[in-house]
Amino acid sequence: LAQDCRMSEAIIKELIKKSLEAKNQAYCPYSKFRVGAAVLTSTDKTFQGCNVENACYNLGLCAERTAMVKAVSEGCSTFKAIAIASDMKEEFISPCGACRQFMREFGTKWDVYMTKPDGKYIKMTVEELLPRSFGPEDLTEEKMTK
Amino acid sequence: LAQDCRMSEAIIKELIKKSLEAKNQAYCPYSKFRVGAAVLTSTDKTFQGCNVENACYNLGLCAERTAMVKAVSEGCSTFKAIAIASDMKEEFISPCGACRQFMREFGTKWDVYMTKPDGKYIKMTVEELLPRSFGPEDLTEEKMTK
Amino acid sequence: LAQDCRMSEAIIKELIKKSLEAKNQAYCPYSKFRVGAAVLTSTDKTFQGCNVENACYNLGLCAERTAMVKAVSEGCSTFKAIAIASDMKEEFISPCGACRQFMREFGTKWDVYMTKPDGKYIKMTVEELLPRSFGPEDLTEEKMTK
Amino acid sequence: LAQDCRMSEAIIKELIKKSLEAKNQAYCPYSKFRVGAAVLTSTDKTFQGCNVENACYNLGLCAERTAMVKAVSEGCSTFKAIAIASDMKEEFISPCGACRQFMREFGTKWDVYMTKPDGKYIKMTVEELLPRSFGPEDLTEEKMTK
Ligand SMILES: [Zn+2]
Ligand SMILES: [Zn+2]
Numbered sequence: 263l264a265q266d267c268r269m270s271e272a273i274i275k276e277l278i279k280k281s282l283e284a285k286n287q288a289y290c291p292y293s294k295f296r297v298g299a300a301v302l303t304s305t306d307k308t309f310q311g312c313n314v315e316n317a318c319y320n321l322g323l324c325a326e327r328t329a330m331v332k333a334v335s336e337g338c339s340t341f342k343a344i345a346i347a348s349d350m351k352e353e354f355i356s357p358c359g360a361c362r363q364f365m366r367e368f369g370t371k372w373d374v375y376m377t378k379p380d381g382k383y384i385k386m387t388v389e390e391l392l393p394r395s396f397g398p399e400d401l402t403e404e405k406m407t408k
Numbered sequence: 409l410a411q412d413c414r415m416s417e418a419i420i421k422e423l424i425k426k427s428l429e430a431k432n433q434a435y436c437p438y439s440k441f442r443v444g445a446a447v448l449t450s451t452d453k454t455f456q457g458c459n460v461e462n463a464c465y466n467l468g469l470c471a472e473r474t475a476m477v478k479a480v481s482e483g484c485s486t487f488k489a490i491a492i493a494s495d496m497k498e499e500f501i502s503p504c505g506a507c508r509q510f511m512r513e514f515g516t517k518w519d520v521y522m523t524k525p526d527g528k529y530i531k532m533t534v535e536e537l538l539p540r541s542f543g544p545e546d547l548t549e550e551k552m553t554k
Numbered sequence: 555l556a557q558d559c560r561m562s563e564a565i566i567k568e569l570i571k572k573s574l575e576a577k578n579q580a581y582c583p584y585s586k587f588r589v590g591a592a593v594l595t596s597t598d599k600t601f602q603g604c605n606v607e608n609a610c611y612n613l614g615l616c617a618e619r620t621a622m623v624k625a626v627s628e629g630c631s632t633f634k635a636i637a638i639a640s641d642m643k644e645e646f647i648s649p650c651g652a653c654r655q656f657m658r659e660f661g662t663k664w665d666v667y668m669t670k671p672d673g674k675y676i677k678m679t680v681e682e683l684l685p686r687s688f689g690p691e692d693l694t695e696e697k698m699t700k
Numbered sequence: 701l702a703q704d705c706r707m708s709e710a711i712i713k714e715l716i717k718k719s720l721e722a723k724n725q726a727y728c729p730y731s732k733f734r735v736g737a738a739v740l741t742s743t744d745k746t747f748q749g750c751n752v753e754n755a756c757y758n759l760g761l762c763a764e765r766t767a768m769v770k771a772v773s774e775g776c777s778t779f780k781a782i783a784i785a786s787d788m789k790e791e792f793i794s795p796c797g798a799c800r801q802f803m804r805e806f807g808t809k810w811d812v813y814m815t816k817p818d819g820k821y822i823k824m825t826v827e828e829l830l831p832r833s834f835g836p837e838d839l840t841e842e843k844m845t846k
């Protein structure tokens with residue numbers, strides 16, 4: 263049944279909790295803007311990430327990508343969902359374009375939970391966040407030379 | 409009138425032609441995937457860009473961002489439209505997530521022309537390509553601490 | 555004694571072994587160039603990373619940075635050494651400039667082991683790999699406005 | 701004669717002047733740290749760049765890379781020298797690791813002038829700034845599979 267594919271509210275809550283927790287490790291001396299993320303794999307493992315900034319601003323890394331490379335480096339590259347958390351009380355934190363493209367590398371049909379510190383959230387799929395995107399399947403030799 | 413704000417077909421064609429032309433300068437020994445871009449400023453200047461790759465793949469730069477930093481470095485940071493061109497005959501080339509975020513820095517309401525080598529195109533706004541995005545106005549101290 | 559600060563050969567070997575192992579998780583469908591890294595923290599924990607590429611080449615991440623953001627996201631940001639491994643039999647794999655800057659964020663006086671698959675290595679400090687660099691301490695308000 | 705290859709003091713001064721001038725276009729609302737760069741091609745053309753930042757800090761671009769992609773997109777990818785300028789009165793501004801790698805793509809034996817606002821400078825080659833680097837010639841199939 264379709265419902266079976268959906269994540270239960272308990273699981274969503276747990277994932278969001280872990281994204282909030284991940285925020286505590288943020289290394290962000292430049293922006294002072296802490297972000298946390300927690301990604302849930304198809305094998306039901308969770309990986310937590312935070313933003314890691316750099317004195318050369320453009321060399322930092324977002325929390326979402328940190329969580330995802332952790333997963334990949336541990337052998338997990340199929341995802342069900344990712345939750346993102348910040349300290350902004352009145353805004354749902356949304357992923358940057360680079361993180362959307364990074365998510366999209368691993369599929370378009372999984373869920374992104376954009377949250378507030380109180381646990382409220384908006385859910386969108388990767389596809390909705392990055393419409394008309396390109397990914398691994400577009401770089402086949404056939405497509406590129408045609 | 410609203411129509412006055414729209415770009416004429418002649419101007420669109422010219423911009424697309426310049427994006428195709430820009431592709432010839434692509435430095436892409438790794439992907440062998442040439443991309444060109446041409447951005448039209450609010451002052452009706454055009455800046456052309458190509459992709460510039462690197463032996464460390466993740467240090468390369470896309471054509472769209474090349475075109476835009478050229479414009480900014482010449483004092484132009486308000487844009488009407490950008491056209492993107494590749495060699496893929498059967499696909500409309502679309503911008504990566506990082507380029508969408510880079511565009512979005514300079515406004516959400518301008519146009520992206522995704523083209524084929526024969527000049528056919530699809531038009532979408534930056535906002536449509538990067539829904540629920542964040543930008544400069546979201547990083548005010550007030551918003552970040554609330 | 556100075557010797558006490560040095561890593562024993564056994565520890566170096568172990569770190570290199572872990573960097574070789576990490577390589578197995580590499581996600582590199584574009585370059586087909588697998589890289590692994592293992593970073594040793596001041597608290598003697600090891601974190602392993604691999605390269606994670608993207609269809610938009612410039613959005614990928616190197617193995618060294620993957621290992622380091624993993625460490626930071628787990629609360630470890632003081633490092634003793636990092637080992638890097640690739641499949642190139644006749645070359646010592648060296649870090650890209652972006653990874654050197656990322657390392658440098660967390661200090662200049664720690665060691666980088668550039669290895670071959672057979673375990674042979676060259677050791678250099680972050681400082682030697684990135685001379686005359688800038689880092690967090692250079693971005694104090696005082697220095698920037700003087 | 702060897703001297704003939706060297707740039708005259710007049711040319712160096714001019715290049716530094718252009719890097720200082722380029723700084724005026726910097727888009728850096730986040731760091732407030734203006735940087736300018738001017739690159740001199742083997743055909744004696746000069747291209748000026750500035751830093752262009754982004755609300756997602758890690759998506760910004762440094763002045764040096766801006767200057768270089770401008771040159772490449774105009775058909776120039778062999779360089780004699782680059783000058784870098786900032787507002788720091790008491791420090792010679794030096795390039796980040798990513799920019800060093802970007803420079804290195806186009807050769808190791810050209811000059812980087814790190815300046816102060818008063819025109820004083822330190823000169824180093826790309827090779828000195830990024831020792832034991834890898835570049836395009838290391839990604840030949842032969843080397844990668846051996
Ligand atoms: Zn991001
Ligand atoms: Zn792009």
Ligand SMILES: [Zn+2]
Pocket residue numbers: 464616617618619649650651652653654
């Ligand atoms: Zn690297």
Ligand SMILES: [Zn+2]
Pocket residue numbers: 318762763764765795796797798799800
């Ligand atoms: Zn730089």
